[in-house]
Amino acid sequence: MMGAGKTRDHSALADVFNQDEPRVNWHDETLWFIRQKRDKAAFAIPDWELLRETASQIKAHTLSHLSQYLQEFEKNAQANGITVHWAADAQEHNEIVFSILQKHGVDRMVKSKSMLTEECHLNDYLARHGIEVIDSDLGERIVQLAQEPPSHIVLPCIHKKKEEIGEIFHEHLGTEAGMSDPQVLTETARQHLRETFLTRRAALTGVNFAVAETGEFVVCTNEGNADMGAHLADVHIASMGIEKLIPRREHLGVFLRLLTRSATGQPITTYSSHFRKPRPGHEMHVVLVDNGRSVQLGREDFRNSLKCIRCGACMNTCPVYRRSGGHSYKSAVAGPIGSILAPNLDMKKHADLPFASTLCGSCTNVCPVKIDIHDQLYKWRQVVVQEGHVDAKKAAGMKAMAAVLSSPATFKLAGKAGRLFMRRVPLLVNNSFNPWYKQREMPQPPNESFREWYRKNRKQHDQ
Amino acid sequence: MTSREKILRAVAQNQPALLPLPEVPPFQQDTSELSGRFTEVAVAIGARVFRVMDYGEVAQVLRQNFLPSHRIISAIPELAGFAEATPLQDAHRHQLATVDLAVAAAHFGVAENGAVWLTEEQMGVRVLPFITQHLAVVLPVKQILPLMPDAYARIGQAAYGYGVFMAGPSKTADIEQSLVLGAHGPRTMTVFLID
Ligand code: SF4
Numbered sequence: 001m002m003g004a005g006k007t008r009d010h011s012a013l014a015d016v017f018n019q020d021e022p023r024v025n026w027h028d029e030t031l032w033f034i035r036q037k038r039d040k041a042a043f044a045i046p047d048w049e050l051l052r053e054t055a056s057q058i059k060a061h062t063l064s065h066l067s068q069y070l071q072e073f074e075k076n077a078q079a080n081g082i083t084v085h086w087a088a089d090a091q092e093h094n095e096i097v098f099s100i101l102q103k104h105g106v107d108r109m110v111k112s113k114s115m116l117t118e119e120c121h122l123n124d125y126l127a128r129h130g131i132e133v134i135d136s137d138l139g140e141r142i143v144q145l146a147q148e149p150p151s152h153i154v155l156p157c158i159h160k161k162k163e164e165i166g167e168i169f170h171e172h173l174g175t176e177a178g179m180s181d182p183q184v185l186t187e188t189a190r191q192h193l194r195e196t197f198l199t200r201r202a203a204l205t206g207v208n209f210a211v212a213e214t215g216e217f218v219v220c221t222n223e224g225n226a227d228m229g230a231h232l233a234d235v236h237i238a239s240m241g242i243e244k245l246i247p248r249r250e251h252l253g254v255f256l257r258l259l260t261r262s263a264t265g266q267p268i269t270t271y272s273s274h275f276r277k278p279r280p281g282h283e284m285h286v287v288l289v290d291n292g293r294s295v296q297l298g299r300e301d302f303r304n305s306l307k308c309i310r311c312g313a314c315m316n317t318c319p320v321y322r323r324s325g326g327h328s329y330k331s332a333v334a335g336p337i338g339s340i341l342a343p344n345l346d347m348k349k350h351a352d353l354p355f356a357s358t359l360c361g362s363c364t365n366v367c368p369v370k371i372d373i374h375d376q377l378y379k380w381r382q383v384v385v386q387e388g389h390v391d392a393k394k395a396a397g398m399k400a401m402a403a404v405l406s407s408p409a410t411f412k413l414a415g416k417a418g419r420l421f422m423r424r425v426p427l428l429v430n431n432s433f434n435p436w437y438k439q440r441e442m443p444q445p446p447n448e449s450f451r452e453w454y455r456k457n458r459k460q461h462d463q
Numbered sequence: 464m465t466s467r468e469k470i471l472r473a474v475a476q477n478q479p480a481l482l483p484l485p486e487v488p489p490f491q492q493d494t495s496e497l498s499g500r501f502t503e504v505a506v507a508i509g510a511r512v513f514r515v516m517d518y519g520e521v522a523q524v525l526r527q528n529f530l531p532s533h534r535i536i537s538a539i540p541e542l543a544g545f546a547e548a549t550p551l552q553d554a555h556r557h558q559l560a561t562v563d564l565a566v567a568a569a570h571f572g573v574a575e576n577g578a579v580w581l582t583e584e585q586m587g588v589r590v591l592p593f594i595t596q597h598l599a600v601v602l603p604v605k606q607i608l609p610l611m612p613d614a615y616a617r618i619g620q621a622a623y624g625y626g627v628f629m630a631g632p633s634k635t636a637d638i639e640q641s642l643v644l645g646a647h648g649p650r651t652m653t654v655f656l657i658d
Binding site: 030033034046047050051054057058060061063064065066067070071086087088092136137138139142155156157158161162165182183185186187189190193194197198214222223224225227228231232242247249250251252253254256257264266267268269270271272273274275276277278279280281282288290294295297298300303 | 465466467469470471473474475476477478479480481482483484485487488490491504508553554556557560573575576577578588589590593594610611612613614615616618620622623624625626627628629630631632633634635636637638639640641643645646647648649
């Protein structure tokens with residue numbers, strides 16, 4: 001199937017994931033369940049749409065004033081006693097973290113969830129320099145022991161069954177063979193990581209929001225692992241992308257209402273920790289990381305992707321993500337938003353990702369900061385085709401689709417003809433011309449499209 | 464050119480023309496039944512809530528759950544007879560690993576999410592409300608605000624070193640989405656609404 005030397009693309013890796021059908025169904029249903037919890041939480045807020053719009057505008061403003069806000073944050077953070085570092089790329093970020101550890105003679109560090117450090121491959125870098133890193137978020141610890149990357153930004157081991165986790169714990173943490181009770185496994189991890197927290201002199205955390213006005217940053221967890229690490233260590237390093245800034249403290253009142261409701265359906269995370277000053281006698285460092293973000297900022301069509309607050313809602317709702325798994329994206333951030341962010345970092349390597357979408361638009365509908373996710377995916381397809389990063393077959397399909405989508409009349413007809421056609425000959429549609437659907441059974445086509453349904457119903461209503 | 468200059472220059476070059484910063488609009492809020500709604504949400508996220516008259520009653524409830532042999536710490540002066548009140552130095556923070564119960568006063572609570580706001584003066588040592596096996600928080604019943612924007616209006620420009628919204632006990636659902644209370648922080652959280 002694959003040419004020699006070519007790395008496997010998203011659709012090939014999705015095929016691997018799809019070999020175990022009961023597992024795919026389970027993965028799909030679990031994420032859909034979380035999506036439903038999100039809906040329930042969102043619908044309970046009468047102002048939900050106003051909240052999204054406000055958050056989106058605050059982020060748009062922040063991006064248009066980012067160089068000023070970065071300097072304001074730096075100034076205020078320094079006045080609070082925080083040391084601020086600037087890293088142009090992943091390599092520099094890793095070097096800064098290493099140099100801080102070296103200065104303190106530290107060779108073991110505890111780390112809470114930070115997708116940025118995944119993006120920078122910090123753990124591998126530090127391991128090569130003789131530093132042991134233990135991830136303290138339970139899901140991240142599990143995938144770390146399994147020597148896998150997280151498959152989801154909020155739920156790092158959502159792809160793993162409890163029996164598999166039980167086996168990992170049996171091997172590494174000495175639980176009884178066959179033990180897979182989440183209660184018992186969590187308690188085991190609690191004891192194991194408590195020992196880690198109490199013995200580490202350096203802790204690294206991510207950052208959910210950094211406030212320019214006050215020079216503080218906010219870290220959200222349910223487990224309390226970021227706080228356990230940071231408050232017990234002598235040195236706290238917080239790594240953040242430059243897009244995490246918000247102008248004022250009061251804006252947290254908007255974003256914290258949206259973040260966890262969108263992520264898991266909880267009204268707020270258990271802990272929303274505001275770090276403003278280091279403890280007396282201790283050090284707090286913030287590393288501001290660019291790593292391609294300033295380039296994305298200059299891409300008018302993709303700039304809005306920098307509004308992302310990493311809630312994961314677009315993944316939970318995405319029919320492709322749910323049925324292909326996070327690892328098939330080969331990127332620290334998977335799913336719809338990852339498919340926009342990754343090509344910015346390496347267009348050639350991630351040229352397949354904008355195609356890992358049905359463009360159904362569900363991601364755009366749930367996004368708490370109103371990123372036009374599916375439009376951007378569609379635009380990336382055109383860019384990667386133009387840049388010649390797509391094989392001829394997919395490019396031909398693309399052109400046909402672009403022609404159809406660019407004309408509403410053809411689109412309407414094509415949709416109608418397509419539905420009739422599919423009901424008669426579903427296997428024919430399932431051919432190799434449409435790269436996403438290859439080797440997949442097409443879903444049952446609806447008897448009428450929304451457009452037809454709407455027209456009919458409106459007529460009835462008007463009569 | 465330093466990386467700082469490089470980044471700032473690239474950002475300044477690539478950021479779009481200035482877009483307006485919206486005012487945070489007044490959101491719809493229900494100011495009735497604040498303590499009732501706070502309690503409902505707090506219980507739903509795994510906290511226990513008691514309505515009490517005074518600190519005597521707080522100690523009474525806690526005595527039913529903890530033995531004299533348990534290590535109990537509080538910076539609240541009214542609980543001096545019940546808890547070890549010595550404010551610990553940060554240098555001794557690792558010794559807090561043996562604390563069974565910490566009791567802290569909260570500034571205020573938020574009805575929409577069952578969270579309480581604490582700053583480090585109320586904790587003594589930052590790690591205390593995390594490292595303790597169980598946490599109790601005393602919240603004046605009049606100090607419950609409807610929404611998060613109200614919370615930040617109350618916090619204003621406060622110059623805390625560290626502050627945290629806490630909503631229920633530490634929890635995880637990382638293993639097959641099964642909810643387990645007591646991930647790394649307190650296994651239980653009790654909120655006393657005090658008159
Ligand atoms: S793009 Fe939107 S929905 Fe997706 S993770 Fe980011 S904020 Fe959440």
